[in-house]
Amino acid sequence: MTESLPHWYLLGAGNMGTLAAWYLTRAGHAVSVVTNSPTPPRHKQLIFSDQNASLTLPCVSPAQLPDTIAYLLVASKTPYTEAALRRVSGHLNSTTQVLRFQNGMGALDGRLPPGTNVLEAITTSAVKGQSPQHTIVAENTTWLGGLSQPPEWLAGLQRHWPDLRWEADIRFVQWKKLVANAVINPLTALHDVPNGALVDDPALQQAARALCAEADTLLTTLDSSWPGNSFSAVLQVARATAGNTSSMRADRQRGAITEIEAINGWLLRQAQRHGMDLPTHRRLIEALTPT
Ligand SMILES: NC(=O)c1ccc[n+]([C@@H]2O[C@H](COP(=O)([O-])OP(=O)(O)OC[C@H]3O[C@@H](n4cnc5c(N)ncnc54)[C@H](OP(=O)(O)O)[C@@H]3O)[C@@H](O)[C@H]2O)c1
Known part of the structure; x- marks a missing residue:
């Protein structure tokens, strides 16, 4: 029997969050944007060098979240991380798998329930634009790591996300x-x-x-x-x-x-x-x- 694929709750549906959501949804994962108030779905346009794509992401307010979020994707700019995490406060526990898609280090330190597993994503891809339009300037390598083992959904995601690599020691x-x-x-x-x-x-x-x-x-x-x-x-x-x-x-x-x-x-x-x-x-x- 195959495990069901993750449903990610996304904080920060900007350039990187949208790129990640694009590949995750191509691989069959679900992605919902967590916003402060109930809003209509977000229509996104992604401009690649060889194609234009559109993506519609459902939005949920904090009141509509499940009791426990199993998969959380953090792609806010680092100064807004704390404010973004307030939207999911009370819905995380140490079983939540967090995927951090941010530059810099330490933006989640001390802000998650003790023992929470954090997958770190590092990318040399570049995306710019203003929501809803995101232009992929460069599609390069993306590394995931931070856990002792690659997550079971990684191999399926790698079939859709170009040059996505597992790095046993991401540091x-x-x-x-x-x-x-x-x-x-x-x-x-x-x-x-x-x-x-x-x-x-x-x-x-x-x-x-x-x-x-x-x-x-x-x-x-x-x-x-x-x-x-x-x-x-x-x-x-x-x-x-x-x-x-x-x-x-x-x-x-x-x-x-x-x-x-x-x-x-x-x-x-x-x-x-x-x-x-x-x-x-x-x-x-x-x-x-x-x-
Ligand atoms: N863009 C790239 O090419 C690239 C490449 C490598 C790494 N990164 C890293 O990825 C992370 C996200 O970058 P990004 O380019 O996706 O950023 P972005 O599109 O400018 O913003 C991402 C999200 O951050 C929050 N945010 C941004 N400005 C805000 C403001 N003035 N007030 C409150 N919230 C604000 C928003 O979250 P809400 O939608 O939840 O309000 C926004 O959707 C950063 O750490 C960046 O360094 C980016």
Whole structure:
């Protein structure tokens, strides 16, 4: 007998939440958006390089949730995670499987019932747009990990989600993405430049080098097998995305709160726990945090 496929309750039906919902529903999973008030279903348009697709996601209000949510997908921007989780408060327990689709680290720490399993998703895909229209800028690799075993539904999902991989130890994949985000995002936001400026501008490259060195020192302290060498990895990302506007630069241009607390802030908090300082990261956080 085959197990029934998950019904996901989605917090954050933005760019990433919609992309994930698209592949999950292709694979036969159900996805409902959790909103604060009863609303009509959300019609979404996804623009891929080779096709346009539309998707309709049912919406449920907190009052319509099941007693216990078995599968929760969190794709809110990190500063809004706490507010989003309030919508599902009282409906989670340690059996809930949570899939976190966010940049940065730690946005769910201390916010879930003790013992809750969190699957972490890291993607190098890129989606931009404003609901209901989401444009897939790049479809690259997505890694899932964080559990001792891959979930039983993964193999079925991999048939529909291009280059979706299981990573037994997701931490280094997360850290690599985290360092790229911690260098490219705040520097391009502060100087209001595209990602490629880190390759072309010697002063920015110098700043990037200092940020990478601090991050590598910390991550090596956390795990001595961290390969380091982040500077060349970050430059590679900046080169490959030279014309792009980072999400932090875009947030700052709109006057929106950025994800810096979950990115550089996480590095700084880890450093403080180990009696270390990351002065270049600290100064960037100060420069980008509205007073
Ligand atoms: N877009 C990408 O290419 C990409 C790539 C890799 C990782 N990520 C990460 O994925 C996560 C989601 O990013 P995204 O691009 O999907 O973000 P998004 O479309 O801008 O927003 C996602 C959701 O966050 C909540 N949100 C955003 N702005 C808000 C505001 N001003 N006030 C209250 N809530 C707000 C909304 O949730 P509700 O709908 O519930 O209100 C929104 O649907 C982030 O951590 C991002 O760094 C994104």
